[in-house]
Amino acid sequence: MRKEYMMTPGPTPVPSEILLSQARPMFHHRTPAFTELLVSIEEGLKYVFQTKNDVLIFASSGTGVMESSIANLLSSGDKVICCSNGKFGDRLIKINEAYGTDIVKLEYDWDQVVKPEDIKRELDANPDVKAVYVVQSETSTGILNDVRAIGRIVRDYDAVLVVDSITGIGAVECKTDEWNLDIVMTGSQKGLMMPPGLACVAVSDKAWAAAEKSKLPKFYFSWKKAADSLHKPAPTTPFTPPVSLIVGLGEAIKLMRREGLENIIKRHAVLAEAARQGLEAMGLKLFAPVEGRGSAVTPVWVPDGVDGGKFVKLLKEKYGITIAGGQDHLKGRIFRIGHLGYFDKFDIMTTLAGVEMTLLELGYPITLGIGIQAAERVFMEN
Amino acid sequence: MRKEYMMTPGPTPVPSEILLSQARPMFHHRTPAFTELLVSIEEGLKYVFQTKNDVLIFASSGTGVMESSIANLLSSGDKVICCSNGKFGDRLIKINEAYGTDIVKLEYDWDQVVKPEDIKRELDANPDVKAVYVVQSETSTGILNDVRAIGRIVRDYDAVLVVDSITGIGAVECKTDEWNLDIVMTGSQKGLMMPPGLACVAVSDKAWAAAEKSKLPKFYFSWKKAADSLHKPAPTTPFTPPVSLIVGLGEAIKLMRREGLENIIKRHAVLAEAARQGLEAMGLKLFAPVEGRGSAVTPVWVPDGVDGGKFVKLLKEKYGITIAGGQDHLKGRIFRIGHLGYFDKFDIMTTLAGVEMTLLELGYPITLGIGIQAAERVFMEN
Numbered sequence: 001m002r003k004e005y006m007m008t009p010g011p012t013p014v015p016s017e018i019l020l021s022q023a024r025p026m027f028h029h030r031t032p033a034f035t036e037l038l039v040s041i042e043e044g045l046k047y048v049f050q051t052k053n054d055v056l057i058f059a060s061s062g063t064g065v066m067e068s069s070i071a072n073l074l075s076s077g078d079k080v081i082c083c084s085n086g087k088f089g090d091r092l093i094k095i096n097e098a099y100g101t102d103i104v105k106l107e108y109d110w111d112q113v114v115k116p117e118d119i120k121r122e123l124d125a126n127p128d129v130k131a132v133y134v135v136q137s138e139t140s141t142g143i144l145n146d147v148r149a150i151g152r153i154v155r156d157y158d159a160v161l162v163v164d165s166i167t168g169i170g171a172v173e174c175k176t177d178e179w180n181l182d183i184v185m186t187g188s189q190k191g192l193m194m195p196p197g198l199a200c201v202a203v204s205d206k207a208w209a210a211a212e213k214s215k216l217p218k219f220y221f222s223w224k225k226a227a228d229s230l231h232k233p234a235p236t237t238p239f240t241p242p243v244s245l246i247v248g249l250g251e252a253i254k255l256m257r258r259e260g261l262e263n264i265i266k267r268h269a270v271l272a273e274a275a276r277q278g279l280e281a282m283g284l285k286l287f288a289p290v291e292g293r294g295s296a297v298t299p300v301w302v303p304d305g306v307d308g309g310k311f312v313k314l315l316k317e318k319y320g321i322t323i324a325g326g327q328d329h330l331k332g333r334i335f336r337i338g339h340l341g342y343f344d345k346f347d348i349m350t351t352l353a354g355v356e357m358t359l360l361e362l363g364y365p366i367t368l369g370i371g372i373q374a375a376e377r378v379f380m381e382n
Numbered sequence: 383m384r385k386e387y388m389m390t391p392g393p394t395p396v397p398s399e400i401l402l403s404q405a406r407p408m409f410h411h412r413t414p415a416f417t418e419l420l421v422s423i424e425e426g427l428k429y430v431f432q433t434k435n436d437v438l439i440f441a442s443s444g445t446g447v448m449e450s451s452i453a454n455l456l457s458s459g460d461k462v463i464c465c466s467n468g469k470f471g472d473r474l475i476k477i478n479e480a481y482g483t484d485i486v487k488l489e490y491d492w493d494q495v496v497k498p499e500d501i502k503r504e505l506d507a508n509p510d511v512k513a514v515y516v517v518q519s520e521t522s523t524g525i526l527n528d529v530r531a532i533g534r535i536v537r538d539y540d541a542v543l544v545v546d547s548i549t550g551i552g553a554v555e556c557k558t559d560e561w562n563l564d565i566v567m568t569g570s571q572k573g574l575m576m577p578p579g580l581a582c583v584a585v586s587d588k589a590w591a592a593a594e595k596s597k598l599p600k601f602y603f604s605w606k607k608a609a610d611s612l613h614k615p616a617p618t619t620p621f622t623p624p625v626s627l628i629v630g631l632g633e634a635i636k637l638m639r640r641e642g643l644e645n646i647i648k649r650h651a652v653l654a655e656a657a658r659q660g661l662e663a664m665g666l667k668l669f670a671p672v673e674g675r676g677s678a679v680t681p682v683w684v685p686d687g688v689d690g691g692k693f694v695k696l697l698k699e700k701y702g703i704t705i706a707g708g709q710d711h712l713k714g715r716i717f718r719i720g721h722l723g724y725f726d727k728f729d730i731m732t733t734l735a736g737v738e739m740t741l742l743e744l745g746y747p748i749t750l751g752i753g754i755q756a757a758e759r760v761f762m763e764n
Contacts, residue, residue, distance in 0.1 A: 004409070011408050011625055019405040022626060026396040026577055028388055028704050059579050060441050061621040064602045071599075099599040189622060195408055197441050197579055197624025216599065217453075217481045220446040239443040240571060242579025242627070243393055244404060322410050 005321045007351045009139045009167055009297040009338035011189040011196055014248075018194060021251040022244040029241050035234045037250050038241075042230065044253030045200055048169060048192075048261060049184055051176035053202045056226040057249075059242040062166040062187030065199040067095050068221035069133075069162045069183050073207065075215035076100045078130045081122050081159070083107075083114040085145070086138035087327045088164055096133070099216055104129065110141050110330060113292035116149040123157045130210065131160045137168035137294045140327045141287060142336060144172060144294030151180040160210045166190055166199075170256065171268045171296040171340040182207040188245065191264075191296070192252050193341040197245045203227070268295035271339045271348055274378040278352040278371035279337075282359065287334050296340040297324075301333065306362050308332035314358050321354040345379050387703045389733045391521045391549055391679040391720035393571040393578050396630075400576060403633040404626040411623050417616045419632050420623075424612065426635030427582055430551060430574075430643060431566055433558035435584045438608040439631075441624040444548040444569030447581040449477050450603035451515075451544045451565050455589065457597035458482045460512045463504050463541070465489075465496040467527070468520035469709050470546055478515070481598055486511065492523050492712060495674035498531040505539045512592065513542045519550035519676045522709045523669060524718060526554060526676030533562040542592045548572055548581075552638065553650045553678040553722040564589040570627065572678070573646075574634050575723040579627045585609070650677035653721040653730055656760040660734040660753035661719075664741065669716050678722040679706075683715065688744050690714035696740050703736040727761050 006013055027033060045055035058064055066088075074080065080101050082093045085108035096103050104126055106118050114134055123129055132154050136147045147163050154161040162183040165174050169184070170191020176184045182204040188194035203211070203223055211223055219225075225238040256264060272295040276286055279300050287299035302308035309332050312325045326334040337351050352371040360366050388395055409415060427437035440446055448470075456462065462483050464475045467490035478485050486508055488500050496516055505511055514536050518529045529545050536543040544565040547556050551566070552573020558566045564586040570576035585593070585605055593605060601607075607620040638646060654677040658668055661682050669681035684690035691714050694707045708716040719733050734753040742748050 004407070006408060006410055008410050010622060011410055014408040014626075016405075019407065019626075022404045022577075023398075023401040025386070025401065026388060026393050026571075027386070028390050028393055029578075031704070059443055059446070059624075060602060061623070063621040064441070067602045095601045098601045187622070189408075189625075195404075195624060195626035196411075196622045197627055219477045219480045220442060220449045220603075239445040240392060240569070240578045241443070242441075242577060242624070243571075244396075244401075244577035244626070244630075245579055245624070248626075322413070 002320050005350055007321055007323045007338050007347065009324060009336060009340060010187065012193065012338060012341035013343070014195055015193055015255060015342050017255065018248045018251045022248045024247050026243060029243055030236065035236060037246065038235050041246065041250055041253055042235070044257065048256060049176045049202045050174065050178065051184070051202045053176065053204050054227050054230060055200050055202045056223055056230070057237070058199050058221060058226070059197060059245070060199050061196060062185065062199050063091065064221060065185045065201045066092060066164060068201060068218070068223065069185060070095050070099050070101065071216045071218040071221055072211050072223045073131050073160055073162070073214055074099065074101055075213065077102055079104065079126055079128050081106060081119060081129055081132045083119065083134040083145070085112055085114055085141070085143060086110050086135065087140035088135045088138055088166070092133040092135070092164065111287055111289060113143060113289065114145040116146060116153055119150055120153045123153070123159060129157070129159045131162055133162045135164040136174060137165065137172055137296045139167040139297060142294055142297040142299040143288045143292040145292065147181060148179045155180040160207045167296045167340060170264060172294050173265055176202050188249065191340050192249065193255065194248050194252050195245065197242055198249060268340060270378065270382045271295065271343055271345070272298055274345070274348045274375040275337055275339060275352070277378050278348070278375035281374035282356060282366055282371045297336050297338045299334050299336045302335060303364050306359065306364050308335060311335065311358060311362060314361065315354050319354040319358065321351060323351065348375055384702050387732055389720050389729065390704055390706045391718060391722060392569065394575065394720060394723035396577055397575055397637060397724050399637065400630045400633045404630045406629050408625060411625055412618065414616070417618060419628065420617050423628065423632055423635055424617070426639060430638060431558045431584045432556065432560065433566070433584045435558065435586050436609050436612060437582050437584045438605055438612070439619070440581050440603060440608070441579060441627070442581050443578060444567065444581050445473065446603060447567045447583045448474060448546060450583060450600070450605065451567060452477050452481050452483065453598045453600040453603055454593050454605045455513050455542055455544070455596055456481065456483055457595065459484055461486065461508055461510050463488060463501060463511055463514045465501065465516040465527070467494055467496055467523070467525060468492050468517065469522035470517045470520055470548070474515045474517070474546065493669055493671060495525060495671065496527040498528060498535055501532055502535045505535070505541060511539070511541045513544055515544045517546040518556060519547065519554055519678045521549040521679060524676055524679040524681040525670045525674040527674070529563060530561045537562040542589045549678045549722060552646060554676050555647055558584050570631065573722050574631065575637065576630050576634050577627065579624055580631060650722060652760065652764045653677065653725055654680055656727070656730050656757040657719055657721060657734070659760050660730070660757035663756035664738060664748055664753045679718050679720045681716050681718045684717060685746050688741065688746050690717060693717065693740060693744060696743065697736050701736040701740070703733060705733065730757055
């Protein structure tokens with residue numbers, strides 16, 4: 001018998017309640033039963049996104065809604081500011097390039113946070129900027145950008161603030177309305193504890209006004225079509241929805257309401273703190289700077305003398321623990337421990353214990369149990 | 383106790399083997415286990431599509447891949463021929479309009495088939511046509527267009543033939559390669575017997591050559607990205623795939639291979655014949671002309687004196703049988719019995735029996751059992 005542990009920042013483990021709910025016999029989506037489910041999910045998503053805005057649901061990966069935030073807001077040649085300090089910031093740039101917008105790039109090293117004052121400077125220098133794109137929680141590095149501070153700046157300009165919170169929502173604080181975040185996006189396989197396949201986007205009034213002027217082509221990802229369907233007397237979706245995933249999302253919302261958003265976010269903060277303390281106690285160096293430490297995923301430098309690729313492989317093969325390595329130029333140089341969604345204390349213990357044993361086996365000098373000890377202290381204090 | 387019967391042309395009933403497979407614990411998609419699954423699915427889809435071409439998989443509804451067939455093949459202002467004799471033909475026109483192509487429309491009444499000779503005439507008159515769009519099996523009306531004859535024509539021109547076989551694949555014969563169908567698309571919630579949420583598209587070499595010249599923006603639905611990922615040493619998807627649906631698709635492929643494609647298509651033909659004979663025995667008039675009768679869905683005129691809306695509602699409320707009414711201008715005037723995917727003889731019996739009792743209750747003169755009798759004869763002869 002060998003158990004498998006998926007400690008990755010997406011897909012993430014899915015609670016059995018949600019897994020099994022997807023086995024519910026198929027039913028038609030143009031029915032009162034589906035409408036009732038959709039309405040309750042919509043209310044639940046507003047709760048999770050902390051917004052009064054519509055939260056539109058699409059059958060797609062997170063990248064699909066990222067693309068929708070360009071296709072629905074902009075016209076060819078429109079000027080945008082794209083902030084990037086990781087792979088998903090880079091993806092926002094790439095999608096903008098595919099759509100022919102005029103991009104002001106704010107690029108940072110991957111272990112740096114996006115500087116809100118840089119956005120202010122570029123907004124002042126480019127009064128015709130239509131939208132600012134930023135990732136709140138960078139899955140590729142675990143770094144958390146301060147979208148609250150960015151929201152405080154962008155609200156005073158005409159530009160729409162677009163926040164990729166795919167690894168953020170349900171793991172870190174993301175107050176859509178209070179922080180003036182016009183667009184907030186997430187994917188199902190993250191804080192929502194779901195299988196991948198659904199993505200959601202909250203759209204503010206300021207964003208709707210911009211969307212009205214957009215001339216880029218869209219159809220499947222049309223926000224207007226999705227919102228029009230949602231506002232019908234019997235709310236629905238414009239195209240056949242992924243019924244089994246929608247049923248699963250209904251279960252996910254129930255679980256999240258039961259725990260309460262405040263508790264969920266606190267749980268993630270404690271899990272992340274325990275992971276950090278545990279890893280630092282092992283003598284490892286955290287990748288993220290103090291001001292950019294999020295609760296969704298903890299990135300760590302692979303210590304000198306250890307082969308990063310071998311480390312991730314051995315952890316998987318010997319202990320059944322799947323963690324993520326580095327992406328792009330960080331491949332082999334960092335590893336990332338996911339703890340967003342359906343995670344509890346002992347998932348952190350499991351991972352830390354596996355990391356300790358694997359590091360020792362690969363010749364890194366470590367006192368076994370030292371990371372666990374530090375993590376236990378964090379949990380006992382919280 | 384009340385059983386529910388979903389006799390609609392999508393979503394369609396899902397076998398328990400598939401429903402339950404989706405409850406498999408979540409696993410990561412960048413793993414050998416996922417690659418192995420994807421490779422076997424890819425082989426299975428080639429079998430089902432009767433093609434050697436790549437069959438690309440997207441998390442989306444069928445409309446998503448319809449859009450991909452425009453975004454990936456064309457540039458703004460390109461000339462296309464769009465055939466429409468139903469709601470989904472109309473949708474192909476609407477998506478083309480959204481992308482600013484130059485559309486030669488071949489529009490027919492919804493109870494007529496697309497005439498291949500009209501396509502030939504327009505191709506001769508418009509030598510710059512880049513693509514011909516046609517729906518094989520119109521979900522809105524059940525009408526089957528002769529894409530084999532259309533393939534025989536279009537192969538001699540530069541234009542790419544794009545076939546929406548969303549309600550076709552797995553229900554009617556669709557020989558992608560032999561019939562020279564460049565693009566063939568389907569959705570998961572049809573002949574594949576799956577929940578909705580996945581869509582597939584087979585792409586021929588001729589289509590790839592056209593795709594290379596395409597300038598319309600795309601990212602999430604990029605065929606190139608999907609194909610590049612599929613052709614890696616460890617085949618994968620460019621973006622996080624909907625793992626639970628992919629697992630379900632693996633089960634669906636197993637079930638389809640076990641029955642055999644030839645048997646599947648024959649089963650559908652017999653089911654459709656039984657439905658037609660049964661309905662005609664009741665004195666009802668079939669909607670589709672003889673030359674356009676498909677096996678996926680059987681459309682029937684609502685008889686004079688019966689309220690179409692009431693009929694569908696009573697059948698659902700009293701007997702738990704969900705069938706589809708007419709769409710757009712056919713609302714209340716026809717009803718549609720779906721029998722594609724996970725359907726067998728007694729599903730037809732159930733529907734016909736429900737139709738008989740409901741018609742009688744609504745004042746239509748009918749000898750109870752007369753439709754069942756006719757259907758039984760069809761099944762005994764086949």
